[in-house]
Amino acid sequence: MSTYITTGVVLRARSHKQNDRLYTVFTERRGKLELVATGSRKILSKLAPHLVMFGEVELVVAPGKRHDKLAGAVLKKIYLKPPYNLNTAILGTSFLEITDVLTSTGAPEPQLLKSLKYYLSQLKDLPTLEEDWRQRARTFLGRFIYKVLKVTGLAIQVTRCQKCQGELAAPVVFSFTEHGFFHRRCVSDNHNIHLLIDDSISYLQTLASRAEPAPGRELPQELLGFLVDYVQGQAGRSLYTLKVLRSIL
CATH class of the missing domain: 2.40.50.140 (Nucleic acid-binding proteins)
Structure with a gap:
């Protein structure tokens, strides 16, 4: 060649x-x-x-x-020039690390590359006030994670319970044991589960559709925790940048 x-x-x-x-x-x-x-x-x-x-x-x-x-x-x-905010640099590095661990060598993903470049380009415009930065960064990270999962085929159906096939309604859990969303009553106590609040399920369903969350609708903190756990489960290891961001956000 x-x-x-x-x-x-x-x-x-x-x-x-x-x-x-x-x-x-x-x-x-x-x-x-x-x-x-x-x-x-x-x-x-x-x-x-x-x-x-x-x-x-x-x-x-x-x-x-x-x-x-x-x-x-x-x-x-x-996309991000020094001198830059340390936390913003960690956020940007997490985009790179997530892309690295969830993609395969030699497999073109033009849609994912486009999304990666878009999110990197937005880093310089993040707010400077800590609380505003934290809310925007949380939303950016969560949306980027779901975008990667969706493009790579790793996203999970969030409309129906994996056992009874009924429409998801609170209380809802994600079972890391069975790798899917369930009504709480449909999983046994020995499952490794993550309980999701109503707003998190609603936000996930919006991300799963072609619609975008309403402007100003921030990603729930509890949902970000779930997405981070899910990514690290797919990666098979803890990711340093996500560990740091979890303590910040």
């Missing part, structure tokens, strides 16, 4: 051998890629300044045996 050019958002970077880095990039045409940037840990590296956090990059990629290699990179856009 010959060298190719693609554009994507850098999701993460980690050390690889003595002077190299391994970059995970979510690209438009080829989905998530693992790319080696040779010599990018060196002070005078020409690639490293272009492969920044929250950056959208045009890449020249040369196929390799184990990992494809970066032959060139041009930074096209930075």
Whole structure:
């Protein structure tokens, strides 16, 4: 296969051998890629300044045996520039981490990439007052999580009880044991469950439809807790950024 050019958002970077880095990039045409940037840990590296956090990059990629290699990179856009609010940076990093753990290598998801770029672009406009920031950030994170779940096919039906098939009505729980929503009376006490309030179910149902929640309708804090648990269950591990944000939001 010959060298190719693609554009994507850098999701993460980690050390690889003595002077190299391994970059995970979510690209438009080829989905998530693992790319080696040779010599990018060196002070005078020409690639490293272009492969920044929250950056959208045009890449020249040369196929390799184990990992494809970066032959060139041009930074096209930075969605969040320093100096920035630390909590906002953690929120943005959570978007990258969630995208990384819930997508497969080599599977293009153009709709998800579009959503990722949209939410990253909104970070700079978050309120500066702490309480206002907290409410907006909670809503952004919850909506982004559900968007990823919906696009990747990981979202669960939120209209009917998985056992009796009746329309969901309070009290409603999500069973991590059976992986679905149930009326509380339809699950036994030995299930690992999360009880959801009426407003959370209503909000989820709105997100599941094509409609958008009404402007100003903030995502319930209890619902965010459930979505975070659900993502970490899908990932099979605790995610650092979500752990931090849970304590903040």
